[in-house]
Amino acid sequence: MSDYTLRRLAEWTPHSGVILGWPGLEGILKDYPDMLAKATQEVSNIAQAIAHFEPVTLTVGAERIEEAEAYFSEIETPFPIQLHRIEGDSMDVWLRDFGPVFVIKEGPRDNRSLAGVDYNFNGWGGRYPTPTTTEFAEKFLRDKRIERIETSIVTEGGALETDGEGTLMLTESSIVNDNRNPGKSRQEIENELVRTLGVEKIIWIPGRPGLDSTDCHIDALARFVRPGVILLSKANEAKPTEWTIVYEEALEILSSATDARGRPFEIIEVEEPDEDLFEPPPKGALGVKGIEDDRAVRSYTNYLLVNGGIILPQFGDPAHDAAAIRAAQMLFGLERRIYPVLIDQLPILGGGVHCATQEVPLIPEN
Structure with missing residues (x-):
């Protein structure tokens, strides 16, 4: 039996900083200079x-x-x-997914x-791996002299x-999936999540494999x-798709669920922006995460909590941005200062503010 335990802290606890990444010139956007620049x-x-x-640490290939400096x-x-x-010159922006998940x-x-x-x-189930991103967590932890915890499962x-x-709350489609954990049962995966994150109860939401580039994070x-x-995040589709069904399933499950301490949940919904306000992705942008037959991710729940603030995505829909x-x-x-940030390219690429960041927690004193 191990003589230590691991515990993932909530995002609202104090941080020592946040890590982000600049996309590399030979990454998945190398053939799309305008998208790379944006x-x-x-x-x-x-x-x-x-x-x-x-404080911010920005990782750059x-x-x-020199350009970043x-x-x-x-x-x-x-x-x-x-x-x-x-x-490595194939860096990506989605630090939340390929960076280490910090625990105490x-x-x-x-x-x-x-x-x-x-x-x-593994590149979201083998979709978009690059040499830099698949090795990033190990290299970064070594550079920073932070202990690396190995695990038998693949996730982001x-x-x-x-x-x-x-x-812990997660979608089944994004982890109990042969593109990440072939041959592993949900229980086997759950056991490893309990070990590495220090959780006691997992709330599973079905999600949908292939609905977006992450299999529905x-x-x-x-x-x-x-x-x-x-x-x-409340779906807002003119013609309902599977995403609306995912939202409805999540609402139903969470409305009757309780947390590890037996508390029922209070659920607040925030509606996504109107999709008809946005132009479709550019033609021919195949092989780019979030574009090839994948829905754009315009979700206000993809915010980041920081010390004394919240970095809140805005998408250029005045009514829904204001409602968020x-x-x-x-x-x-008054607990947190709201700092809105307008994003347009990142949603098309399949993510947002939260996806592009990874917080480093302060070690609790007691």
Whole structure:
């Protein structure tokens, strides 16, 4: 029996900083320079927003490090944006998924340390792996001298939503899937999630394999606002598709579920923007995550909680953007400053603010 336990803290606990990544010149956007430039700019904007609240580490491939140094030398923020050079030119922006998932390792005599779980990223089920992203977690942890925790399962950080009090919420389609964990039962996967995240209860939502490039990650569908409170992304489709069914299934399951401490959930819904306000993805953009037959991810639940703030995505739909801000004000009140960030390219590529970031928790004192 192990002499230590691992525990994933809730996102609202204090952070020591947040990690992001600039896309590489030889990554999945290499044949789409306009999209590469827009994605780079939007990640940079998110980094600057976060740096109003806490330190940022921006990982950049060697081939773009001078460009990044020149860009951020002109930027002033209350907290530093530190560039971290990473070897490899096929970097991507989705740090939540291919970066390490940080946990607190708790040993005898209240001994605590920071560790990172390496969930064996394989390019979202083999769709879009690159040499840099599949090796990123191990390399980054080694660079930062943070202990690496190995595991027998494959998953991504965006698939895992915890309340920090023993409850984990995720979609079955994004992990009990042969493109990630062939031959493994749901129970086997659940046992390893319990070990690596320190959770006691898992709430499974069906999701849909192949619905988007992540097989329906939870962080664009439902998020814990605090223990016992969930923000649910309400589908807004002119002609309902499977995404509407996924939302309806999630609402039904969560409405009757309880957390690890036996509490029923209060569910607040925030409707997604009107899809008819946005142009379809460019023709011929095949092989790019989030574009090839995949729905754009325009979800207000894909926010990031930072120290004293919330980085809230906005999509250019005035009515729904304003409604999301009002929802955040209602949920967080004076507790957090709302910092809206407009994103256009990242949703088309299959993600958003939360997908592009990975927080590093402070080690609790007690």
